[in-house]
Amino acid sequence: MSGQLLVINPNSSTEVTEAIDRAMAPLRAASGVGIKVVRLEDGPPGIETQQDVESVVPLIVRRIRDTNDAGGYVIACFSDPGLHAAREVTRRPVFGIAECGILTALTLGARFGLISILRQVIPRHLRYLGAMGVTERFAGDRAIEITVTELADERTTFARMVAIGTELRDENGADVLVMACAGMAEYRARLAETLGIPVIEPSQAAASMALGRIALGW
């Protein structure tokens, strides 16, 4: 459908792509703007290193440049790869899930914490928070440090998220959390309930902002 929102998962994982797609269901139900979720077939299976981030940028830029009919775009990786390059190749709005997840957190608490998957991404997050100019509202960034195999084990994953979220809340003083990863929307509500503070699923946050902007035609 012309003018719909295109959500691009920059990795090649169909599981993650499907999880993002499911996360779009409530927004789809409430909006007249369609939402399509795609993956980059040539992308890496997951995005961990800075090199992974850089490697998907040309793929994302090309995908957006070559799309004629989308009304707007969400780049569904928490490193917001290629966000500013993508904005050069289209007049339609382009959103990153890190940017939108964090901005949405600013409406839900005084200090936000990030729940990351791997510790090695934290320096990249810190650079990004600095570039966004929002470090004054930042409480902390902690990683669940879980392997791909373990990620498949929902019980372990959720338990780690609760443990890390508790540390962010009690030691770092976060009163709102952002899941620093796409594709984990299924855990959001349970995590928020368990911890007693709001939790942001960033691809939903980004799609929300994108749908409004598409409707407005900005």
Add this chain to the structure above:
Amino acid sequence: MSGQLLVINPNSSTEVTEAIDRAMAPLRAASGVGIKVVRLEDGPPGIETQQDVESVVPLIVRRIRDTNDAGGYVIACFSDPGLHAAREVTRRPVFGIAECGILTALTLGARFGLISILRQVIPRHLRYLGAMGVTERFAGDRAIEITVTELADERTTFARMVAIGTELRDENGADVLVMACAGMAEYRARLAETLGIPVIEPSQAAASMALGRIALGW
């Protein structure tokens, strides 16, 4: 309709309320969530002084506390009066147009400028930007300094907005602007086109974020 978005104009002006209502049209057309715009009949005709801001807080809090069926709220005054008190009296999301207008600007440029109506509100804006922790992205705040009578003259108002927007762009280095006032959506597109940089209408920005959150049920 149950679950719809309630946009509260804290002043008593029907003209402003109707202008906000018209600004909601594109969002209404694209969303399955309804949008209702109301004014505070007991509010002041306009909100200029800090006393005006404080005077509407109990009215807004009461209105929200007494509403049973709204899915979410937008407080449509750029001072975001009562935002944090309102969040205490409802579990539904509450948005301020200053907060959302500024956060949306962060997705559209590197440094944002504010176009205010009166110079006297600028210290209040500065305090609010500090509280939001976004001063690093702030380019400047300038006022069109126009009287109520002159505001009725669209030609004068627009000319002042262009003049002030040009100063913010060229002297303060803003590459995105936020209209620091509700009810002036009619000028947005023309202003953006004339200045060549994006312009945010804050009640549309807030309603966009609110509709997404209502749909998600956060």
Add this chain to the structure above:
Amino acid sequence: MSGQLLVINPNSSTEVTEAIDRAMAPLRAASGVGIKVVRLEDGPPGIETQQDVESVVPLIVRRIRDTNDAGGYVIACFSDPGLHAAREVTRRPVFGIAECGILTALTLGARFGLISILRQVIPRHLRYLGAMGVTERFAGDRAIEITVTELADERTTFARMVAIGTELRDENGADVLVMACAGMAEYRARLAETLGIPVIEPSQAAASMALGRIALGW
């Protein structure tokens, strides 16, 4: 006496008002400017929620507007309710105890900590520190989390203050503390001595600054 300092306790508690009054004794003894401490009879018994804060603003503004003969004002609640609105209705200086307590702390240490009563006020404090632009000097804010009944028990209260102050000093790196509450001046000296770092009683800090400004006639 004309030109004297009026200290307004925005809650209706006579105990707190009397405690503030006693805290003024050394300043009274040393100054030719008189000091009068009053409570807001219509104020809430204590100020905890944002709604409590907002509820006292019109009372404070009215009290100041209707006072003819004061030389200056101190609003003796750590949320500084109505500070900026009050400054609109008088040409005499108006001080908030949070503002003055924190500014005074900047002359006594490198990083200040706040000892709050209840955890729920911390987000409000964080917004205020941001609005003041002093977060770079901020070490942390911790609450003694004590009920009104327990507050009457001096031994428990002091023990909690020592525990929280120790955490602020040793874990947050504070080298000066501010009591984020009026009416607890009796604990100040003992707390400072026990912890080995300066402790600010904010209504004394505010009255000090106010007396000087009244004398100068600024």
Add this chain to the structure above:
Amino acid sequence: MSGQLLVINPNSSTEVTEAIDRAMAPLRAASGVGIKVVRLEDGPPGIETQQDVESVVPLIVRRIRDTNDAGGYVIACFSDPGLHAAREVTRRPVFGIAECGILTALTLGARFGLISILRQVIPRHLRYLGAMGVTERFAGDRAIEITVTELADERTTFARMVAIGTELRDENGADVLVMACAGMAEYRARLAETLGIPVIEPSQAAASMALGRIALGW
């Protein structure tokens, strides 16, 4: 008199010392704490370079260490020379006029400007504002660039102050100004009236804070 405030002018100028002394008159009249103003006979005639600043530090430290009976100290030079060293040699409170002038400005406006004498001191002021952690409230620092001979000509000096103050107000957006120099209190009220915004005389601001602290015995 034992326990009185000792104001130390770190330069050797009797004119400046007498001007500071006259500035203390309203505070003396209102306080039971005495105020004594002295100069450093061995200090330089004026303090301009960083070397001048450093040269007076040992003199100030020695003067404070060797004073037995003062209740508190003000170092009356806008570079606050030796402030932290002085605090090591006495348990009585020591205040710098830059620190107190700037902190007082934070209670009188949203953004403060500094009126300096010579351009060459501005980098030193910028470092100090950074060390104080208050740059977010800083509007600008401009110098009247007047020679010692011209300073004697009150008409020229005042005209330059008005010119520079107008630039700080209109171009830098300052809504409160601090005179970045001791000994010019005579100009304060006229300057504030002419510019329509508050002006801080920093030695009066420092003495105000010091008198309160001496009275309190902190």
Add this chain to the structure above:
Amino acid sequence: MSGQLLVINPNSSTEVTEAIDRAMAPLRAASGVGIKVVRLEDGPPGIETQQDVESVVPLIVRRIRDTNDAGGYVIACFSDPGLHAAREVTRRPVFGIAECGILTALTLGARFGLISILRQVIPRHLRYLGAMGVTERFAGDRAIEITVTELADERTTFARMVAIGTELRDENGADVLVMACAGMAEYRARLAETLGIPVIEPSQAAASMALGRIALGW
């Protein structure tokens, strides 16, 4: 030579590469560590857009990964393309000229200004300054806005640099400037002399830091 410094010009221009090479002469003369300057043959002729930046990242990463014998690296483009990805593929130190140019400026003045070639790069610079966490020392960024053809005309280019540098010094308050571009070292000394404030040539600044680190073996 094994262990020498490899300076990579990420564009394909031989003129720029040779200019960078000449800029290395004084460092070569004084150091026992050799310096080799290369260009990316497959790079774009110049780097202006964000897409240009992204396009050279894989080329730079590959070049560094495939180099066996260098002792350290300088990426000689003011966008520091691929800096963090490059640091993942080698244990030898990698430096960006923007990072080093700006850090060196912090040792030479209180507030630094950037002289850019084109206005469109300024938002990218602002994001980078935020990521570096040095915005508090930032005075401004202005572009000489000169076309490639005009760049060949030294007289015009220098005149524009002087004009822009004067604005940065007098309107933005910069007391040290960084040339936000590689390959223009020939202008540095003359520009510094004309403006009366230090000017940083960033590839020289980066090579200086790199040579020390290679010598130390960190």
Add this chain to the structure above:
Amino acid sequence: MSGQLLVINPNSSTEVTEAIDRAMAPLRAASGVGIKVVRLEDGPPGIETQQDVESVVPLIVRRIRDTNDAGGYVIACFSDPGLHAAREVTRRPVFGIAECGILTALTLGARFGLISILRQVIPRHLRYLGAMGVTERFAGDRAIEITVTELADERTTFARMVAIGTELRDENGADVLVMACAGMAEYRARLAETLGIPVIEPSQAAASMALGRIALGW
């Protein structure tokens, strides 16, 4: 040798001076610019208090003013005593080891930690980080709290450094450390290896930057 780098140890300790001298060996070997390390015979045995810092300033300034043939200077005390005064008395570059150590850390990690000797110096460090404008990159400052006698015991000293470095890494989130002291270069490599993150020896960092600048003739 004319034009060489003069490294000034502001204390009178020959042990520290010799340790600094040994730390220069790799830089000496790689550079054509000579390096001479001297101590201030009249300086205190160690620099701990603010008074110690101030006491060496005139000695350093005089030493630099009276040196005719140095090409540049490093002040080898982590308080950077007299840095700005020294820059007034010579046209040759002057570097402080705190400034250079911290700036170098910014090229090696996202958040830096400081390993101090004594807790009492931390407030001074915090003021300096504020003056440098780099607090956004600052993770924490912890002291090994070791007496002069214990410092002679290498095993104890190293064990304390590992303990403190571990806390900075794991509790404060530092991914690069700076030794906040001169004369301990012998521990650097072992400490970095043990902790698994880079460690900066600040006199080496400063000498590196100085040698480049001397070679360039800036």
